[in-house]
Amino acid sequence: MSQQVLFTRRGLLGYAGGGLLAGAMASLLGRDALARGGGAALGSRLHHSPRVRRVIHLCMAGGPSHLETLDEKPELARRDGEPMPESFTRGQQLAQLQGQALRCFAPQHPFQTFGASGQRISALFPSIGAHADRLCIVRSMTTDQINHDPAHTLMNTGSGLSGRPSMGSWTTWGLGSETQDLPGYVVLTSIGRGGQMQPIAARQWSAGFLPGRHQGVHLRSSGDPVLYARPPAGSSLEDQRRLVDATAALDRAEATRTGDPELATRIAQYEMAFRMQTSVPELMDLGDESRETLELYGTEGADGSYAANCLLARRLAERGVRFIQLYHRGWDHHGGIKRSMEITAREVDQATGALLTDLARRGLLEDTLVIWGGEFGRTPMAQGNGRDHHIKGFSLWLAGGGIDGGTSYGGTDELGYAAVDRPVHVNDLHATLLHLLGLDHERLLFRFQGRDYRLTDVAGRVVRPWLA
Numbered sequence: 001m002s003q004q005v006l007f008t009r010r011g012l013l014g015y016a017g018g019g020l021l022a023g024a025m026a027s028l029l030g031r032d033a034l035a036r037g038g039g040a041a042l043g044s045r046l047h048h049s050p051r052v053r054r055v056i057h058l059c060m061a062g063g064p065s066h067l068e069t070l071d072e073k074p075e076l077a078r079r080d081g082e083p084m085p086e087s088f089t090r091g092q093q094l095a096q097l098q099g100q101a102l103r104c105f106a107p108q109h110p111f112q113t114f115g116a117s118g119q120r121i122s123a124l125f126p127s128i129g130a131h132a133d134r135l136c137i138v139r140s141m142t143t144d145q146i147n148h149d150p151a152h153t154l155m156n157t158g159s160g161l162s163g164r165p166s167m168g169s170w171t172t173w174g175l176g177s178e179t180q181d182l183p184g185y186v187v188l189t190s191i192g193r194g195g196q197m198q199p200i201a202a203r204q205w206s207a208g209f210l211p212g213r214h215q216g217v218h219l220r221s222s223g224d225p226v227l228y229a230r231p232p233a234g235s236s237l238e239d240q241r242r243l244v245d246a247t248a249a250l251d252r253a254e255a256t257r258t259g260d261p262e263l264a265t266r267i268a269q270y271e272m273a274f275r276m277q278t279s280v281p282e283l284m285d286l287g288d289e290s291r292e293t294l295e296l297y298g299t300e301g302a303d304g305s306y307a308a309n310c311l312l313a314r315r316l317a318e319r320g321v322r323f324i325q326l327y328h329r330g331w332d333h334h335g336g337i338k339r340s341m342e343i344t345a346r347e348v349d350q351a352t353g354a355l356l357t358d359l360a361r362r363g364l365l366e367d368t369l370v371i372w373g374g375e376f377g378r379t380p381m382a383q384g385n386g387r388d389h390h391i392k393g394f395s396l397w398l399a400g401g402g403i404d405g406g407t408s409y410g411g412t413d414e415l416g417y418a419a420v421d422r423p424v425h426v427n428d429l430h431a432t433l434l435h436l437l438g439l440d441h442e443r444l445l446f447r448f449q450g451r452d453y454r455l456t457d458v459a460g461r462v463v464r465p466w467l468a
Contacts, residue, residue: 045175050438051367051402051467053178055171056313056324058352058372059155062148062195062331063394065378065387067416068341070395071139072111072120075414076380080106084381088417095146095389096334097381104415105382108338117406124345127353128372128397133406134356134365135397136466140410140419143376143391143426148198148332151375151391156204158430158455165208165446166216167430168323170455173207173214173446174439179320181279183217186321188309192330194343200327209448216325219280219312220304283315297354307351314358317368331374335386356399367401369436371429380416393419396429402436404468424463431460436467 067073084102112123115132128135145151150160157164165173168185177184187205191197205216254260286294286301289311294300299307306328313324330344352372359365373396378387393412399405411421431441434455441460445452 046438047440047443048435048438051436052369052400053367053437054317054322054324055168055369055371055433055437056317056355057167057326058310058348058355058370059152059325059327060331060348060372060374061152061200061327061329062198062333063151063374063376063378063389064331064344065333065337065341066139066393066395066412067107067378067380067387068109068337069122069125069345070137070397071393071412071416073107073380073412073414073416076104076416077106079104079415084415088413088415089381092392093146094379097379097383097388102381104380105387109341115406119406119408122345124341125349127349128356130353131356131399134360134399134403135405135407136399136403137395137397137408138410138424138466139393139395139408139412140421140423141373141377141394141396141426141429142419142423143394146376146389146391148375148389149201151389152200152204154426155375157208158427158457158460162203163206163208164453165210165214165455166205167433167455168205168216168325169207169210169214170434170444171323171437171439173210174434174444175322175437177320177322182276182283182316182319182321184322185214185216185325186316186323187216187218187325187327188312189218189327189329190304190306190309192306192328192344192347194333194340194347195330196332196334197329198332200329205325209453210446216323279319283312283319286311293358296357298350305351306348307354310351310355311358314355314362314364317359317364318362333378333386334388335384337378337386340386359400365400369401369403369433370399371433372397372399390417392417393423398466402467404466407466409463409465425459427456427460428463430455432463432466435462 067076082104084104089102110123111120112129113119114121114129117133119129119132119135119137121129121132121137143151143154145154145160153162154160156166158167172184185205189200202218205218207213207215284302289301293311297307297311299305299311301308301311306326309326313326316324328348330347333340356365356370359368359370374394377390377394379390381388393416409422410419410424412418413420434441434444441454441456445454447453
């Protein structure tokens with residue numbers, strides 16, 4: 001029997017797949033190496049000149065009430081206790097208030113004028129208010145999902161369906177990483193004391209069908225940041241290096257045989273895990289932070305708080321991490337919203353203001369996009385002494401590179417029920433985010449199961465009035 005006959009179709013595909021895999025790995029590693037080299041190299045993937053290099057998403061998980069944060073409604077206060085006009089709610093989707101008597105519920109905290117721009121922000125947020133002239137406050141956000149988990153999924157992936165890549169994964173896939181020693185996409189979480197604790201699933205920062213190396217990495221801000229990252233007792237870094245090299249060699253051999261593209265991810269992640277054994281302890285060591293900086297944030301660090309995570313976010317940003325997400329779980333205020341808002345606002349206000357101050361004084365804010373907001377808002381109708389989930393209108397703010405600070409955009413009706421002035425969908429937010437990073441949301445495509453996918457699905461527009 002000839003050698004030609006022994007060379008089976010499976011073998012041919014295996015060799016061909018191995019060659020393709022080698023090319024793909026070279027492309028991935030080459031792209032990331034170029035990205036680490038500076039702005040000019042980033043142009044290899046950019047669609048246009050970027051305004052920012054990184055994103056910090058401050059996710060207020062649970063749905064903060066726009067009516068006690070960023071959207072002042074004097075008319076709602078005047079109608080406190082009156083029946084909610086049926087013209088607002090007839091045929092509308094509600095969550096737990098469906099079928100109940102609906103009554104107007106006045107905003108529970110006063111608003112205050114901040115900055116030369118005269119932005120009106122809840123008096124609960126003096127530290128954020130001190131940056132009013134840096135903020136673009138969007139008061140006309142809308143979403144499609146009225147329950148927490150699918151609303152987070154939509155805010156992260158552009159779709160309410162699970163399984164799509166998150167915006168952080170799209171960003172690192174499109175632009176690569178600026179750091180060799182830390183993941184390009186990092187997630188930090190904290191738990192507040194002022195509201196119900198809705199769970200946050202790890203699939204919110206999943207890479208979906210993108211290569212697995214673009215998945216967000218969850219760093220714990222107390223204890224060991226990454227479990228099992230420390231070398232085992234009696235093992236040195238040299239031992240670990242030899243183990244990683246041997247494992248990578250086996251994976252490369254398997255990749256040549258099978259053509260499995262996820263083996264490239266496995267090799268890259270082993271390398272990243274090895275480098276993180278030194279880079280993560282250095283990240284978490286706050287010995288180089290001044291007493292003034294720690295007091296600015298209101299933390300000594302390593303305590304799992306939102307304040308500690310804001311300080312870590314700045315440290316991650318200056319080390320080249322591309323996409324940083326902070327989840328603070330504490331905004332689900334179905335009851336007792338007056339007192340709960342006081343607690344949760346106090347947990348986040350000082351540290352958020354400190355983060356903006358610290359980024360600005362280190363020259364990082366000019367090429368960082370900061371986004372603050374939740375997955376939806378809360379109803380202007382009472383749920384006892386709280387508010388229900390609401391998707392027709394809510395608020396968030398943006399600051400940093402490319403953002404026109406000291407401005408407000410859009411608005412809800414006089415009772416804060418629905419966005420009526422220049423409504424903005426979550427897909428529009430994503431389109432604008434990618435635009436600021438130098439990416440065209442309609443051209444950042446990944447083909448999967450016979451269809452081209454994008455972060456904005458089949459919608460989205462760049463909101464140009466937000467831009468400086």
